[in-house]
Amino acid sequence: MTLCRLKLSVCVVLLSAIAAFDGQEPADRFEKVVTRMVQAINAKNYPGVQEDFSKVMLDAFPLEKSKVFFKDLSIRYGKIEKLDPPRLMPPAQAVFAAHFERVVLDIKFVLDDQDKIIGLWFLPHTPPLPVPEKHVTKLRLPFDGEWLVFWGGDTRELNRHHDVPNQKFAFDFLIADSSGKTYTGEGNKNEDYFAFGQEIRSPADGIATDVITGVRDNVPGSMNPYSTLGNAVLIKHREHEVSVLAHFKQGSIRIEPGDKVKKGQVLGLCGNSGNSSEPHLHYHLQNTPIIQDGTGIKCFFENIIVTGNRKGKSLDRYSPVQGDIIRGKTE
Numbered sequence: 001m002t003l004c005r006l007k008l009s010v011c012v013v014l015l016s017a018i019a020a021f022d023g024q025e026p027a028d029r030f031e032k033v034v035t036r037m038v039q040a041i042n043a044k045n046y047p048g049v050q051e052d053f054s055k056v057m058l059d060a061f062p063l064e065k066s067k068v069f070f071k072d073l074s075i076r077y078g079k080i081e082k083l084d085p086p087r088l089m090p091p092a093q094a095v096f097a098a099h100f101e102r103v104v105l106d107i108k109f110v111l112d113d114q115d116k117i118i119g120l121w122f123l124p125h126t127p128p129l130p131v132p133e134k135h136v137t138k139l140r141l142p143f144d145g146e147w148l149v150f151w152g153g154d155t156r157e158l159n160r161h162h163d164v165p166n167q168k169f170a171f172d173f174l175i176a177d178s179s180g181k182t183y184t185g186e187g188n189k190n191e192d193y194f195a196f197g198q199e200i201r202s203p204a205d206g207i208a209t210d211v212i213t214g215v216r217d218n219v220p221g222s223m224n225p226y227s228t229l230g231n232a233v234l235i236k237h238r239e240h241e242v243s244v245l246a247h248f249k250q251g252s253i254r255i256e257p258g259d260k261v262k263k264g265q266v267l268g269l270c271g272n273s274g275n276s277s278e279p280h281l282h283y284h285l286q287n288t289p290i291i292q293d294g295t296g297i298k299c300f301f302e303n304i305i306v307t308g309n310r311k312g313k314s315l316d317r318y319s320p321v322q323g324d325i326i327r328g329k330t331e
Contacts (some may be wrong), residue, residue: 205261303330
């Protein structure tokens, strides 16, 4: 089902279509489209403004409406003199701060897989949230025992989350045996997996800002992109430092929004809910509890022992990478 709405006001036009996306679109796709649109707006080339509109956009916002809106935009605010680099947001959205002659507005839009615009907003400018260079909160590992870092690190090769702004430094943690297998038996049910049902703990003191429950666990190999996080918990440790823990087992989360949690407190059990192909824990740190507006923060865990890539190394503060096997020092 496609939903479209049109709202015109002093500085906002909203025309959106609901679509499903998998993954983050690269910045250059958005930059090419917005550059063409801005050039057309400044040249008063109103058919050119619509060059990259999808069919649903053209149907809901035809040339006669588009011409009136963009002409009024130019009269009120002047030409667009500069665009700031985009802020990318899942799913497949970008926001450009547009410096008009008389005001700064945010241009936010969404592309389909043909690089056509399916959502377009002109919004009052909102400065980006601060992103700490280093987090202040002292983090423990969010589990006990030995776990494998399946995805983690600062590059796309090490970390499949790397191109998603809020998950840039995210981790996927699993449990594997000495041969590297993550399950016993056939691996066709969640109970076969070593991580399934393991206790997940709060990495630090904080307040639960969001708790998602009620998402069923997937059959291994199947994924649910419509509820990406699955059952999840967000914990605000301090201003601009928020932990995101995802893919809990259905019905296992033990806290509610607004609860104060203590470092090491059990939050729930590892599951296979959401956009997950097998039981594992997704963890990342970001600068806001608004999941889609976040920017990822590289996180370091305190007092861990690392094997695998770094055999038997005891570290006071470390950010794991793909292939590490890690556990807390006190275990």
